[in-house]
Amino acid sequence: MNRKTIIYIILSVCLFISISFSIYYYTQAEHYDQQIDEVTEPDSSLPAYHFVLIGEEMDHDYWRLVGEGAKDTEEKYDVFVEYEGxxxxxxxxxxxxxxxxxxxxxxxxxxxxxxxxxxxxxxKAVREGIPVITIDTDAPESTRASYIGTDNYEAGKLAGETLVKDTNGEATIGIITGSFTNAHHQLRVQGFREIISREEGIEVVAIEESNITRVTAEEKAYQMLKEYPNIDALYGTSALDGIGMAQATASLNLTNDDLYLIAFDTLPENVELMKQGKIDVLIEQKPYEMGYRSIELMLDVMEGLPVEDAYNTDVNVVRIEDIIKKSEGL
Structure with missing residues (x-):
């Protein structure tokens, strides 16, 4: 084998090695680029929108229903709902x-x-491009896009109309309100007072604040009934007020023949008290519907669709006969 042939073989081997290394590094580079793309590209499996719902109280059956309604929209819409409170x-x-x-x-x-x-x-949120919807309690003077929930003034009026009807316009009333400062409780008291003020035979002799706790509601109702033994009707503006009022009347050995009780929300404990004859009437709200529809409303806002200033969910008067019919599937 002559020198020229040897040189040719060596050059061929070098060329083959060079081509092999080029192919190997090109393949590795392609694989690396693919990994980078997988990391940096948006994950198409992520929801289109991330919404936050901030409620009043996580440890409360009413707000659990609001949260459940909102979270259940995730199954239908391309959203992630973060429920906080x-x-x-x-x-x-x-x-x-x-x-x-x-x-x-x-x-x-x-x-x-x-x-x-x-x-x-x-x-501030709206200025920074984050739309806001108020729920359960409104802030109409803000730049929020819309409100969804009970018309609390009208709900108070409904409670007043129901009491007037059930007492034939003759009652001495004590009010236990969840809060003197929270807007929705204020409105429920104001609407209630508007109706009963038209009746000469009805008088409010005391109003106390429960701070939305059943223990304080019971304490305030007990003290009220001791101080004003002529009270024959109690009005509570929250679910926990109703529970506290019922416990106070039981402590004083009073029955529904002695005292008329009207409060808010058909939560399980309130329904049970109604079955026991300790609460006469409940004003039913629609917390699950509020939560569910709030997400649908926010999606309309995100997609630039026109929305109304406020959406009011229904309120109903619930009596023991309604509970019995519901339990019997009628």
Whole structure:
């Protein structure tokens, strides 16, 4: 084998090795680029929208139903719903959660606006491009897109009309309200007072605040009944007020023949008290519907569809006969 042939073989081997390495590194580079793309490209499996719902109280059957309604929309719509709230009613903590949601740059916020303190943060969210819907308690003077929930003034009027009818316009009333400062409780008292003020035979002799706890509602109702033994009707503006009032009347050995009780929400404990004859009437709201429809409303806002200023969910008067019919499937 001559020298020229050897050189040719060596050059051929070098060329083959060079081509092989080029192919190997090209393949590795392609594989690496594919990994980078998988990491950096948006995950198509992620929901289109991330919404935050901030309720009043996580440890409350009413707000659990609101949260369930909102979360159940995830099965139908391309959304992730983050349900947040204080364990116990705490407006300051709600404001902190609202601020966190804004800083997290979520796609939309649904919040219960308990007072005017919520206005600045709601307006800030809207300025930063995050639409806001109020739920259960409105902030009409803010720049929120819409409100969904009970018309609390009308609900108070309905309670007043029911009491007037059931007592034939003759009653001495004590009121236990969840809060003197929370807007929805204020409205329920105002609507109630508007109706009963038309009746000469009806008088409100006392009003106390329960801070939306059954223990305080019981204490205040007990003290009220001791101080004003002529009270023959109690009106509570929250579900826990109804429970507390019923416990207070039981402690004083009073029956529904002695005292007429009307309160809010058909939660299981209230329904059981009604079955026992300890609560006469419940004003039923639609918390599950509020939660579910709030997400549908937010989706309309996100898609630029026209929305109304407020959407009021139904309220109904519920008596023991309604509970019996429902349990019998009638």
């Amino acid at each position: 204080p364990r116990r009613s705490n407006p300051e903590e709600q404001l902190e959660l609202l601020d966190i949601a804004i800083k997290s740059d979520v796609d939309g916020i649904i919040v219960q606006a308990l007072s005017d303190d919520f206005l600045p943060l709601i307006n």
